[in-house]
Amino acid sequence: DTAVSQTPKYLVTQMGNDKSIKCEQNLGHDTMYWYKQDSKKFLKIMFSYNNKELIINETVPNRFSPKSPDKAHLNLHINSLELGDSAVYFCASSPTLAGPTDTQYFGPGTRLTVL
């Protein structure tokens, strides 16, 4: 009965490679997010999708491309990986986009290490 799931949990890869992280939520939520948490534990929003449409695209290099095939899935593809991309990436979802009390539910995270 996992609410928000991500795969893989760990990802180790070489610089320059392309990789994808998948996220699924079974909560029936409309909105999904990608966050990056760096080594200093700072959690920063990258993207937000509402009903498969991109809402937020923070200052993120265009090597990062999110894709939402349906509102239960939000995948993150990263091209030409760089050392600075090493971080934990969290997927999250919330019932709606701007409901004032809407809580965000986080997936378990994907720890990406770029060598």
Next chain:
Amino acid sequence: GQNIDQPTEMTATEGAIVQINCTYQTSGFNGLFWYQQHAGEAPTFLSYNVLDGLEEKGRFSSFLSRSKGYSYLLLKELQMKDSASYLCAVRPSGAGSYQLTFGKGTKLSVIP
């Protein structure tokens, strides 16, 4: 822009009470959230405040003063399992109201 400040680290004794402060400066205000994050795990929701005052949930309480741009999370009867990072997050109003801005988190260590 948004600015959220929390202490980086705190240490407290098992059974004691600890207060974790958060100050914020945001373009409008539409709610403040507290999340708990154990090492290597996902953040989990603890509390939400949008009106001034104290919200109590068992051993955890959260307080908000909008005029001061200030919140605190109060943890009572500390247990070892409360050792975690506590993240303060603010939702602004208006444009961007769908977005949460997180502070850098306060790492709480509970010692015997």
